[in-house]
Amino acid sequence: MTQTKQHEQDVEVWVGKRFPLTIRRLGVNGHGIGYYKHKVCFVPGALPNEVVVAEVTRVLPRYLEAKIHRIRKKSRYRVTPQDDYADIAGGFELENLAYQQQLKFKRQVILDSLEKFQPYGYRNYDVRPTIAAPEQYGYRNKAQFQVRMVNGKVAAGLYQPNSHTLVDMETCAVQMPRTMETVRAVVKMIEDLQIPVYDEKKNSGIIKTLAVRESWSTGEVQLTFITNSAKLPHKRDLLERIEKELPAVVSVMQNVNPGDTPLVWGEKMIHLAGKDSILESLMGLDFKLSARSFLQLNPEQTEVLYEEASKALELDKDDTLIDAYAGIGTIGLSLASRVKAVRGMEIIPEAVADANENAKLNNITNAKYEVGKAEEVLPRWQKEGLNFDALVVDPPRTGLDDQLIKQILKVKPRKFAYVSCGMASLARNLRRLTSVYHVDYIQPIDMMPQTARCEAVVKLSLRK
Numbered sequence: 001m002t003q004t005k006q007h008e009q010d011v012e013v014w015v016g017k018r019f020p021l022t023i024r025r026l027g028v029n030g031h032g033i034g035y036y037k038h039k040v041c042f043v044p045g046a047l048p049n050e051v052v053v054a055e056v057t058r059v060l061p062r063y064l065e066a067k068i069h070r071i072r073k074k075s076r077y078r079v080t081p082q083d084d085y086a087d088i089a090g091g092f093e094l095e096n097l098a099y100q101q102q103l104k105f106k107r108q109v110i111l112d113s114l115e116k117f118q119p120y121g122y123r124n125y126d127v128r129p130t131i132a133a134p135e136q137y138g139y140r141n142k143a144q145f146q147v148r149m150v151n152g153k154v155a156a157g158l159y160q161p162n163s164h165t166l167v168d169m170e171t172c173a174v175q176m177p178r179t180m181e182t183v184r185a186v187v188k189m190i191e192d193l194q195i196p197v198y199d200e201k202k203n204s205g206i207i208k209t210l211a212v213r214e215s216w217s218t219g220e221v222q223l224t225f226i227t228n229s230a231k232l233p234h235k236r237d238l239l240e241r242i243e244k245e246l247p248a249v250v251s252v253m254q255n256v257n258p259g260d261t262p263l264v265w266g267e268k269m270i271h272l273a274g275k276d277s278i279l280e281s282l283m284g285l286d287f288k289l290s291a292r293s294f295l296q297l298n299p300e301q302t303e304v305l306y307e308e309a310s311k312a313l314e315l316d317k318d319d320t321l322i323d324a325y326a327g328i329g330t331i332g333l334s335l336a337s338r339v340k341a342v343r344g345m346e347i348i349p350e351a352v353a354d355a356n357e358n359a360k361l362n363n364i365t366n367a368k369y370e371v372g373k374a375e376e377v378l379p380r381w382q383k384e385g386l387n388f389d390a391l392v393v394d395p396p397r398t399g400l401d402d403q404l405i406k407q408i409l410k411v412k413p414r415k416f417a418y419v420s421c422g423m424a425s426l427a428r429n430l431r432r433l434t435s436v437y438h439v440d441y442i443q444p445i446d447m448m449p450q451t452a453r454c455e456a457v458v459k460l461s462l463r464k
């Protein structure tokens with residue numbers, strides 16, 4: 001195409017322009033994708049095979065973003081979302097799509113990532129059908145909502161996609177009901193007591209975020225105020241009301257995270273009232289859970305995920321298992337009775353303290369956790385003479401660190417399960433891992449219905 005033609009096409013598109021668009025497929029973020037004059041156009045909420053009238057919301061050099069102005073031809077898989085704001089707030093991209101199709105989409109995301117990164121032999125991988133979640137709503141154990149003033153009132157919720165416009169969420173159907181009841185009650189208390197909430201433009205005010213986590217097994221709730229400073233005005237009145245009005249809240253914490261930072265959590269924790277943790281039970285074990293520690297968001301499906309990790313490892317009594325990126329030790333501890341020893345590492349100190357305490361709590365004497373980066377701790381353990389046969393890794397969405405991959409390729413543990421929540425990083429990591437390992441299968445598991453997020457367990461074995 002000549003430069004002049006390209007230019008003519010660009011000026012033909014502007015914010016607000018409307019045109020009919022056929023949706024060809026869903027992108028990794030769950031947004032509908034169509035092509036307007038050969039340019040990719042992302043339309044949140046639009047489904048494959050639909051024809052919509054799209055209204056452009058953003059023009060970028062390589063693609064367009066648009067919203068649905070009207071649906072001309074509806075997908076037969078379109079369903080009515082339970083949340084009014086499903087199309088407004090970010091994070092519920094698939095709420096319009098029938099659940100069976102959501103499961104297919106999640107498997108397809110894996111296939112697309114493999115196609116993009118092309119790890120060795122990828123065309124022959126056994127990518128299994130996605131395991132469905134038992135509950136498609138009401139499963140999520142943690143609400144982490146920003147708190148701001150919206151139209152003169154205290155609001156708590158999620159941002160609109162690509163913006164800092166907060167959607168005040170009075171309900172949220174994917175959340176466990178008690179997490180939402182707690183958020184709304186606390187919003188009212190903040191409003192009544194006139195506690196200043198954060199203003200990012202002025203970097204003023206105190207309460208930035210509310211994090212509410214509920215234990216699936218015990219019903220205990222932990223409430224954390226994430227604040228702009230260690231000061232919390234009207235603290236005594238606030239804690240009194242929480243105690244009186246919210247009996248399920250057994251732990252109240254404050255996390256201090258000053259300034260306008262992209263990170264939600266800061267380093268400093270202050271214990272405000274009750275216990276400093278809540279108790280969760282998974283796989284027949286009890287787990288103490290601190291506010292900053294990671295726990296899977298769908299506890300019921302977590303048991304399925306860990307069972308899949310266990311299947312992929314095929315452990316036996318003489319194995320030493322490394323639980324890398326361990327969180328509070330849920331994977332390693334749930335497998336400890338099947339092996340000789342478990343060693344694990346994790347970067348959040350409170351999580352490691354929880355993991356070691358959780359071992360004691362469950363009378364597990366063959367498991368030990370350490371604070372540190374997997375890529376640094378593992379080589380040290382090697383130098384100290386630790387031999388291991390089995391490895392489970394469960395990294396954040398960014399995937400495995402390069403140094404860790406190098407180490408794994410050197411040590412070559414026989415049994416290796418990769419639990420992944422980032423399909424692009426998984427496919428990228430497999431490119432390197434497959435120089436030594438064979439991908440026996442990839443098992444997708446739906447941990448987060450209504451969202452585009454995918455989780456998978458990969459069974460790897462040494463190449464012959």
Ligand SMILES: C[S@@+](CC[C@H](N)C(=O)[O-])C[C@H]1O[C@@H](n2cnc3c(N)ncnc32)[C@H](O)[C@@H]1O
Pocket residue numbers: 293294295296324325326327328329330331345346347348351372373374375394395396401421
């Ligand atoms: C996806 S979570 C998995 C936690 C745990 N396996 C579970 O199932 O609950 C990833 C964990 O890795 C930790 N982490 C992040 N980077 C790390 C690193 N370089 N080394 C060790 N742990 C890390 C995070 O703090 C987080 O707890």
